[in-house]
Amino acid sequence: MRKRNESVTLEHERPAGPPEPGCSLRHSLRLPRPHGEPAMKRPLGRRYGLWFRLRKLLIWLLGVYIAIPFLVKICPAIQVKLVFLNFVRVPYFIDLKRPQDQGLNHTYNYYLQPEEDVTIGVWHTVPAVLWKDAQGKGQPWYEDTLGSNYPVILYLHGNAGTRGGDHRVELYKVLSSLGYHVVTFDYRGWGDSVGTPSERGMTYDALHVFDWIKARSGDNPVYIWGHSLGTGVATNLVRRLCERETPTDALILESPFTNIREEAKSHPFSVIYRYFPGFDWFFLDTITMSGIKFANDENVKYISCSLLILHAEDDPVVPFHLGKKLYNIAAPSRSFRDYKVQFVPFHRDLGYRHKYIYRSPELPRILREFLGKSEHAHHH
Numbered sequence: 538m539r540k541r542n543e544s545v546t547l548e549h550e551r552p553a554g555p556p557e558p559g560c561s562l563r564h565s566l567r568l569p570r571p572h573g574e575p576a577m578k579r580p581l582g583r584r585y586g587l588w589f590r591l592r593k594l595l596i597w598l599l600g601v602y603i604a605i606p607f608l609v610k611i612c613p614a615i616q617v618k619l620v621f622l623n624f625v626r627v628p629y630f631i632d633l634k635r636p637q638d639q640g641l642n643h644t645y646n647y648y649l650q651p652e653e654d655v656t657i658g659v660w661h662t663v664p665a666v667l668w669k670d671a672q673g674k675g676q677p678w679y680e681d682t683l684g685s686n687y688p689v690i691l692y693l694h695g696n697a698g699t700r701g702g703d704h705r706v707e708l709y710k711v712l713s714s715l716g717y718h719v720v721t722f723d724y725r726g727w728g729d730s731v732g733t734p735s736e737r738g739m740t741y742d743a744l745h746v747f748d749w750i751k752a753r754s755g756d757n758p759v760y761i762w763g764h765s766l767g768t769g770v771a772t773n774l775v776r777r778l779c780e781r782e783t784p785t786d787a788l789i790l791e792s793p794f795t796n797i798r799e800e801a802k803s804h805p806f807s808v809i810y811r812y813f814p815g816f817d818w819f820f821l822d823t824i825t826m827s828g829i830k831f832a833n834d835e836n837v838k839y840i841s842c843s844l845l846i847l848h849a850e851d852d853p854v855v856p857f858h859l860g861k862k863l864y865n866i867a868a869p870s871r872s873f874r875d876y877k878v879q880f881v882p883f884h885r886d887l888g889y890r891h892k893y894i895y896r897s898p899e900l901p902r903i904l905r906e907f908l909g910k911s912e913h914a915h916h917h
Contacts, residue, residue: 606810606819616823619806620766620797621734622697623726631701633729636660639706643671643713645679649722651745655732659722659746660700663687665714683718683753688760688786688908691750692721693743693774695765695792695892699728705764708895715901717760722746724770736829740773747774747785758786760908765855765891768793769831776836779872787843787908792852792891794859795834795866797824803856837867843877845907847894851885879907 609616618624636644647659661679663671664687671679683689690712694705700721709719724739725732732738750759763771768790775788794800798821801807810816837844844867848860864880867873881903883889889896897903 602809606813606815609823610819613823613827616820617734617827617829620696620801620824620829621726623724623734625697626728627698627702631699633658633699633701633723636662636701639701641706641709643668644709645671645674645676647676647679649745649749651725651742652732655725655730655738655742657722657725657730657732657742657746658700658728659720660709662709662713662719662721664716664718665710666716680753683750684755684757686757687716687718688758689718689720689750689754690760690762690789691743691747692719693761693763693767693770694721694723695767699723701728704892704895711895711900715904718754720746720750736769736773736831739770740777743770743774744777747778751783758908760787760789761785762789762791763793764791765793766831769797769833772833772836772840773831775842776839779839779841784840784842787845788840789845789847790833790860790863791847791894792849792855792860793833793846793863794831794855795863797829797831799859800831800855803859805853833863834866837863838870838872840867841872841876843907844873844879845877845903846880847883847903848880849883849885849887849889849891849894851888852891854891857882877907 632638634646636646641660641662643665644660644662647661648656649659650656661683663679663682667682667685667687692705692709692712694700694702698705700723705721709721712719722742723730724734724742726734726738730742747759747761761771761775763769771788771790775785778784794803801821801824802811802816807816807820810820813819846860846864846867848855848857850857852860861880861882864878868878868880883894883897887897894900
């Protein structure tokens with residue numbers, strides 16, 4: 538018994554001696570972890586997982602960023618859509634057949650057909666002085682009033698939205714209150730107009746509406762007002778009118794650019810790609826190859842009528858310097874030597890940005906001085 542007990546004792550005391558070779562690893566693996574260790578490793582693992590997911594997201598975004606230029610180059614229709622933005626219909630849920638829903642109770646909705654399979658929606662707002670007479674009247678009355686003694690403005694809107702856009706409606710109201718007829722329309726592919734957008738098609742639509750007005754307006758002045766992308770349509774139109782020797786009485790360009798390449802390069806959408814290798818080849822050449830130029834800087838050299846340029850210094854869409862550059866090209870042009878060319882800047886503190894120049898209390902005076910005071914303007 539004693540021997541047995543001694544052997545037991547020795548057996549228990551053996552770990553205190555030198556460890557057998559290879560036993561230290563086995564022994565250390567069996568040791569319990571320090572009390573705080575699991576609590577530290579869990580946050581480290583969580584942080585590692587978060588970083589892993591973030592890194593995956595960044596790699597994915599980088600892949601998309603690199604892929605988009607190639608996608609645009611392979612599918613030029615994407616770039617065309619981004620220039621026109623005709624699929625963006627703002628405000629939504631308005632009935633373009635009912636301009637009175639937008640507060641235009643002296644406006645009539647027409648549909649004209651510039652070409653086969655192309656139909657465009659047109660609004661005609663009469664001068665505010667005719668508001669009472671306009672109530673309950675139909676298309677024949679509105680067409681007849683174009684021949685009354687009031688000047689007409691053909692308004693060509695920019696990309697995105699429709700003829701019922703909020704800032705556009707507010708401008709119609711201002712111009713109507715100053716004694717002007719305002720005729721505006723949605724280019725083919727915009728709003729409720731039928732057809733496929735193109736620079737040629739938009740210009741032809743504008744020419745068709747201009748001729749429609751001239752056929753009814755008699756000797757009344759007809760002015761053309763283009764805004765943003767609409768300035769490209771406006772200069773295309775007026776150049777064509779001058780070439781066929783039927784010029785408009787004056788051209789007004791609000792927030793214009795020089796040409797679509799320079800505008801695309803300056804547009805806020807292009808900021809993230811402006812320094813991308815091959816930016817011109819991927820994006821700008823694709824626009825040109827799609828037949829989109831809107832070359833205001835070239836067109837003004839062939840225009841012979843009075844020109845007024847309006848531009849806000851804080852315009853974030855079409856930079857102010859492009860409007861100023863266009864003026865500097867137009868002013869010395871021989872085609873304008875017998876006509877008035879004027880540039881009106883609006884200080885950035887006014888906050889008119891890209892589409893709120895209509896809010897300027899100076900606008901009626903600017904138009905009166907430039908276009909000549911309408912004999913009816915003093916009624917309003």
